[in-house]
Amino acid sequence: MLSNAQKTRLGADFAVFKMFPNFWTPVLPVSEVGRVPVAVELAGESIVLYRSPVDEFAAFLDRCPHRGAPLSRGQVLEDGCLQCPYHGWQFASDGACTHVPFNALNSDQRSKLSVVSFPTRVIAGMLWIFTGTENALEPQLPPSLLEPNDRYIIHHEIWNAHWTRAIDISLDYLHIPFVHRNSFGSEFHDPAHQDAIAQISVTATANGMAVTNQLNTLPDGIEIDWHQPNQVVLKLDLGGMPLRPHLFAIPINSQQMRFMQVVLPNPGIDRSNFDFDEFFAASLDDRIMAESQIGEIPNTNEGCNVPTDEPSLRFRRWYYRTVKHKRIEAIQWRSDRHLY
Ligand code: FES
Numbered sequence: 110m111l112s113n114a115q116k117t118r119l120g121a122d123f124a125v126f127k128m129f130p131n132f133w134t135p136v137l138p139v140s141e142v143g144r145v146p147v148a149v150e151l152a153g154e155s156i157v158l159y160r161s162p163v164d165e166f167a168a169f170l171d172r173c174p175h176r177g178a179p180l181s182r183g184q185v186l187e188d189g190c191l192q193c194p195y196h197g198w199q200f201a202s203d204g205a206c207t208h209v210p211f212n213a214l215n216s217d218q219r220s221k222l223s224v225v226s227f228p229t230r231v232i233a234g235m236l237w238i239f240t241g242t243e244n245a246l247e248p249q250l251p252p253s254l255l256e257p258n259d260r261y262i263i264h265h266e267i268w269n270a271h272w273t274r275a276i277d278i279s280l281d282y283l284h285i286p287f288v289h290r291n292s293f294g295s296e297f298h299d300p301a302h303q304d305a306i307a308q309i310s311v312t313a314t315a316n317g318m319a320v321t322n323q324l325n326t327l328p329d330g331i332e333i334d335w336h337q338p339n340q341v342v343l344k345l346d347l348g349g350m351p352l353r354p355h356l357f358a359i360p361i362n363s364q365q366m367r368f369m370q371v372v373l374p375n376p377g378i379d380r381s382n383f384d385f386d387e388f389f390a391a392s393l394d395d396r397i398m399a400e401s402q403i404g405e406i407p408n409t410n411e412g413c414n415v416p417t418d419e420p421s422l423r424f425r426r427w428y429y430r431t432v433k434h435k436r437i438e439a440i441q442w443r444s445d446r447h448l449y
Pocket residue numbers: 173174175176177178193194195196197198
């Protein structure tokens with residue numbers, strides 16, 4: 110939460126993560142965040158992440174409140190504070206300024222010098238951030254993300270696509286025969302399925318939806334769950350695969366995202382008996398399709414839709430109401446200020 114001093118300093122119109130505000134999202138595997146500060150871009154903001162010597166994690170705006178130097182070029186000290194590279198101000202993991210060299214400041218004065226910080230959690234082997242400064246409720250998680258951190262196998266890569274494109278394709282059963290026609294989608298081209306009809310049923314859940322997908326010519330299908338805002342869970346293990354992938358589309362900016370695959374293998378499955386790299390590589394087909402689409406997903410009144418688009422339509426409706434609505438308001442309000 111911003112302090113009163115920060116509100117005064119940053120202005121009443123200060124807002125962060127405007128393209129993705131007030132959500133919990135993973136940022137990186139926790140194994141990639143150590144004592145050397147890491148700079149990442151998340152939803153259009155430059156963020157610094159680091160781990161203290163006692164394994165506490167911190168996430169700040171990567172901008173020192175003094176002269177705006179990137180704190181990611183600073184150092185993590187033995188006491189877990191991050192020291193700015195420019196004039197050596199020090200910040201604790203909650204963003205509080207703890208030391209200003211060569212100035213005799215009392216704690217009240219220092220309390221006005223804190224850096225903007227964000228809540229963090231370590232869940233399922235990933236470092237998560239809350240993309241806001243007010244009222245972070247605890248993240249809503251599927252039970253399959255509550256196992257010990259070392260059970261998860263994680264792969265991530267940057268896609269040149271808007272994050273909504275990756276959620277849209279991940280929710281979409283009927284891209285498989287075409288986008289993945291040269292791999293696991295080939296079975297759909299068996300003549301037995303030539304006149305198949307897809308049965309796709311959507312059930313609203315507390316924070317998203319559960320979608321069952323099946324061709325009427327196949328004995329079973331798969332369940333795909335969406336968890337707001339940016340997570341899709343493929344319940345492949347219900348269909349006999351030995352793992353459950355969780356797919357995250359993490360916004361970097363309006364043109365890029367990080368696609369993070371977080372796999373929970375069934376007991377007894379590990380790298381010695383399963384080719385995880387081959388599994389992760391299957392998403393290359395999805396990446397090529399997502400990167401071929403310009404900008405964010407269209408609103409529900411754009412383009413043509415058919416009954417099997419229901420999962421996509423529900424996600425798009427949510428996105429335009431919940432995320433875009435806020436952004437549109439913010440842009441209008443800012444331009445008013447600019448005019449006057
Ligand atoms: S810019 Fe960070 S201490 Fe001066």
